[in-house]
Amino acid sequence: MSATLATTRIAHACQLIELGDLRILTDPWFTQTANYHQGEPLAAPVSSLGRLDAVVISHEHYDHCDLDALVAGGVDLDTPVIGPGTVTAIAKDKGFRNLHTIEAWESARIGDLTVTATPGKHGVHEVTFVIQAGGRSVFFGGDSLRIPELDRIPERFGPLDLTILPTNGLCLRPADLRQVVMDAEQAAELTAVLRPTLAVPHHYAFHSGRLGDRMITRGDQDPRHYADAVMRLAPDVEVRIVLPGVRVVVP
Known part of the structure; x- marks a missing residue:
């Protein structure tokens, strides 16, 4: 029998994924600056997360690699941190001791958990991930571009x-x-290729502040555009738009 699979959106690209008894945190971001705003309520502080079996990080940008917040919130520094070398180098400097450096198509195994880095492309070096345990598989896209790989x-x-x-x-x-x-x-085109049982969008509420949105970044903050596109391109795939703090169990 396959393990239970659930995900809880903390904010932005930070997700708490549960694979059976395993608890994996992705791309942590718990604080804000003048030009980095989640744009939605933070579902939980670091101190309330409880045990983490791994932290999986796609790249070193602050809004995906807020390791200072994890340290300040009391996360065990022996918690495995998995990511590309650009990330694990930062994690080492922050005091994390259990580091697993993987690049595209390389895997790390921690007990019953297997995390495989898959290709990604962004403004800096990035990987995406396939996260597997208990007969279940999750693809986590970080904030990558759509690339053929x-x-x-x-x-x-x-x-x-x-x-x-x-x-x-x-x-x-x-x-x-x-x-x-x-x-x-x-994202909908990629969803049509991957054909998951359930698709969840993220990384859409982010904004750069009133001035930053005018001078630094431009983005689409409406996840319904993704849901509509999936309905056209892959109508058999269920899309769930998830508010922060809502735990979604995957069939």
Whole structure:
């Protein structure tokens, strides 16, 4: 019998994924700055998270790699941290001791948990992840762009139970609106390839503040655009738009 699979959205790309008894936190972000706002309520402080079996981090940007908040919140520094070398180097400097550096198509195994880095592309070096345990599989898309290499995931890993994809199509205004995150249509195209049982969008409420939104970033904050696109491109895939703090159990 397959393990229970559930996910709780903390905020932005920070998710608490439960695979049976295993609890995995993705891309932690618990604080804010003048130009980095979650744009939605934070579901829980670090101190209330409880035991974590692993922290999985796609890249080193502050809004995905808020390790200072984990340390300040009392997370055990022996908690495994999994990510590319750019992330594990930072984690080592913060005092984390159980580091697993993986790049695209490399895996880390921690007990019954297997985390495989899959390709990603962003403004800095990034990987995405397939997270597996108890006969269940999750694809976590961080805030990657839509790249062709991700189409290889089904042939390598088989059916997915859950995909968690960014959808805001974030663009950088000072760089002639260079896109650095997949948008709703591109995320739906990838969903149509991956064919999960359940698809959950994230990374859409973020904003850069009143001035930052005018001068630094532009993004789509409406996840319904993704749901509508999936309905056109992969109508058999269920999409769930999840508020922070809501625990969703995947069939």
